[in-house]
Amino acid sequence: MFFFGNNEEFVSTGEGAKRKLLGRGGSLMMAEVSFQKDAIGAIHSHPHEQVSYIVQGSFEFQLDGKVQRVVKGDSIYIPSNTLHGVKSLEDNSIILDVFTPQREDFL
Numbered sequence: 001m002f003f004f005g006n007n008e009e010f011v012s013t014g015e016g017a018k019r020k021l022l023g024r025g026g027s028l029m030m031a032e033v034s035f036q037k038d039a040i041g042a043i044h045s046h047p048h049e050q051v052s053y054i055v056q057g058s059f060e061f062q063l064d065g066k067v068q069r070v071v072k073g074d075s076i077y078i079p080s081n082t083l084h085g086v087k088s089l090e091d092n093s094i095i096l097d098v099f100t101p102q103r104e105d106f107l
Contacts, residue, residue: 001025010034016088017041021106022096029102033095035059035088043085048099050078057093059086 003023010018016039023030033041035057043062052061058071063084070076078084086095 005032014042015039019106024102027101029099029106031097031099031103031106033097035086035093035095037088037091037093039088041086043083045081045083046103047080048101048103049080050084051098052076052078053096053098055094055096057088057090059088059093059095061086 001023003021005020005022008020008022010020013019013033016036017033019031019033021029021031032055035041053075054070054072056072058069061068061070061076061084063076063078064082069089076084
């Protein structure tokens with residue numbers, strides 16, 4: 001199955017943040033999340049495993065009570081049901097998120 005990024009539309013996920021699905025099938029889903037400076041991805045948890053890759057920019061990433069600055073090229077593994085969230089430190093910061101199983105709430 002092919003997904004063409006230019007054909008996918010962004011959905012607002014809060015002030016200064018937006019998400020678009022880039023691919024999904026089987027038990028996997030991939031999404032791009034773009035942030036403006038100081039935008040917040042609120043602390044939350046979900047039953048899905050997640051890997052996040054910093055495509056562009058930088059973030060203050062909170063994972064299970066620990067805070068770490070992450071930059072382009074860094075990645076984070078988030079086990080299921082683990083509290084996590086981000087704050088963007090630059091305009092046009094982008095995270096690529098991969099989930100298993102798929103996030104039905106994103107559809």
